[in-house]
Amino acid sequence: MSENQLQRCFVLHRRSYSESSLIIDVFSEEFGRMTLLSKGARRIRSPLKGVLQPFIPLLLKWSGKGSMRTLRQAEPISLGLPLTGIHLYSALYVNELLARLIPSEVPLPGLFYDYLQVLTELAQSSNPEPALRRFELSLLACLGYGVDFLHCAGSGEPVVPTMTYLYREQKGFIASVRKDNLTFVGEELIAISERRFTTQAQLKAAKRFTRIALKPYLGAKPLKSRELFISQIGISRARSKGT
Structure with a gap:
């Protein structure tokens, strides 16, 4: 799809620029994360004043080259999602x-x-x-973060639901007798692999794992x-x- 066509996007973040403009970070379906300059978007009579907001599905068109493009057109697809x-x-x-x-x-x-x-x-x-x-x-x-939740990284054997496994960064899960913030029960690992969270224990384990895994990136x-x-x-x- 060409950049000259309207793209499905959401605003991730916005900040003021000069007296009347906005710089917006958007997530585009076809082009990923983009940074756009919306000239005059903060003016009282600008049609974009209430449009360039997070959680409103948008159709956007931009032009230019470099790290920041210029927004040329913006149309809301629907009302913003009801989030409170x-x-x-x-x-x-x-x-x-x-x-x-x-x-x-x-x-x-x-x-x-x-x-x-x-x-x-x-x-x-x-x-x-x-x-x-x-x-x-x-x-x-x-x-690009890859980890096998279903096999022991030490033996290659399938994860046993009742056994405890120690997480080692860049290696995976190894059978262990330890019980601390880096250990998980096999049943929890299986639930994470299937993205199935039906109990509080599964949710807590998934949250603990994603915080550990996201920390190096953040x-x-x-x-x-x-x-x-x-x-x-x-x-x-x-x-x-x-x-």
Whole structure:
């Protein structure tokens, strides 16, 4: 598909530029993550003023070369997804992962579908955790992170549901008698492999694993979405106590 055609996109992040413009990071179905300059988008009468927002499905067209292109056309496909409370913070977390981790201008149509799926699940489900864990695993796969959840890295034997396995970075899971933050029960590894999270134990194990696996990619820089969520929890608790 040509860049001269309208592309399906979502805004991941936006920031002010000059007096009236915006710089937006978008996730495009055909071109991956792009950085676009939207001239005059912050003007009071700009038709784009309320359009270039996260979680609104968009059709965009841009032009130019280099690391930042110029936005030429933007049309909303539909209304923004209904995300509030913890579901909104979860979606902001997903956007931040994409903005920080996926390479620029590398087509990732499979991950774009996974992104649509996680936003849809977040808008519809009562518990955001299963959707987040599935998306994190998809993102890790796109980053080239490969690990065999179904076989012991030491013996090659199939994982036994009742046995304990120690995770070793870049190697996989090895049968172990240890029990700590780096160990997982075989049943948990099988559930992660199948992306099937029906119990709290499975969800906790999947979250523990994805945090371990994502840490080398994220580095020491904290996630703003997580800080914002923690801050909001503190405000909510203070209000409930009347302080």
